[in-house]
Amino acid sequence: MVIDFHYHFSHQAPSEATLAQRARSNEMYYAGQGRNGIPLTAEQIFTRLKDVLAPDPDGSRLLARMDAAGIDITVGIVVDRWGEMRDEEVVLEANRACAEWAKQHPQRLIAFAGVDPRRKKAPDLFRRCIEDYGMRGLKWHPDYGYYPNSPESYAVLKVCQELGVPLLTHTGPLPPPRVAKYVHPDLLDDVCLDFPNLKVVAAHCGRNWWHSWAGLAQFRKNLYGDLAMWQLFAVQNYNRFCHMLRELLDWAGAESILLGTDHHHRTFTAKDLLTGLDNLADVFDELIISAEVGLLKPAPRIYQLALERLGVAPQEAVFMDDFTENVAGARAVGMHAIHFRDSGQARADLEAVLDGR
Secondary structure, eight states: OEEEEEEEEEOOOOOOHHHHHHHHHHHHHHHHTTTTTTOOOHHHHHHHOOOOOOOOEEEESHHHHHHTTTTTEEEOOOOOTTOOSSSHHHHHHHHHHHHHHHHHHHHTEEEEEEETTTTTTTHHHHHHHHHTTTTOEEEOOGGGTTTTTSSSHHHHHHHHHTTTTOEEEEOOOOOOSSSSEEEEGGGGGHHHHHHHHHHHHEEGGGGGGGGHHHHHHOOTTTTTEOOOHHHHHHHOOOHHHHHHHHHHHHHGGGEEEEEEEEOOOOOSSSHHHHHHHHHHTTTOOOOOOOOHOOOOOOSHHHHHHHHHHHHHHGGGGEEEEESHHHOOOHHHHHHHHEHHHHHHHHHHHHHEEEEEO
């Protein structure tokens, strides 16, 4: 199953002036990338933004893109731009719209709430998004002017941990007026230690500061990261991208790294990224994508299809997954099955199966 853990939901088309401002800001960003092969003008970015940020109330445009890219599930996120959304009812409306959008396709779309912790009633607003609207996580953009380990942030995180939902928070510098000092991955160390039962996802794995994120994720098992916008690293220099990803995997472990796209207007699309990751994993003989075959684990048929394509009997195959229901499904069709909990345990269990123990 392929899950895009980071997609920006937009329920209203931005004004032409807002789009132009964002395009100028992104032009500065892409200009830096342009030296490595991504020369985009503000006019080109404006056109792409206008397309991707167009309202998609029933999710049909996104679902078509997901199908084309082989993505099974997308997490849609709301960003509370406190400077532009002073009225709390405005941010609640954005969250309600995202929640309703996800409810139309509950098997494929998940909604994360956006609530700036500086709001006077931030903990209550966030609780409302989860308990009343049915949203399933929290998205932050601290580069708008707050620290993720501040007292007001902790007040919201207490609710987050109580309700058992994850935090997805931006890391890595962006063009002005965003402020980089608020989004260094090191700031998440306090959060991970003070909220040990909270799953914290560093959006973009810190981007330029990915070494810091990887070093921290090695020792903070409730810290994860997503690869949103790493498409740009791949299109700039694919060999370097592979090297960076290999280092991330070595330091943090595959279980800590999630797929994300951010938006589909990026030069290197979700489909391109998945294709790139497939090329990186070309040691595999077969690749089965649920969106292509119309099957999901733990349905018996998807395991049988894998066995047929590989030309092996169930007892000759080993299946590994971090979801117990998928492991049980593999065992039900006669495969050896391993429940992945961490890299060391999984390696030991695999060696035991191969040794016939």
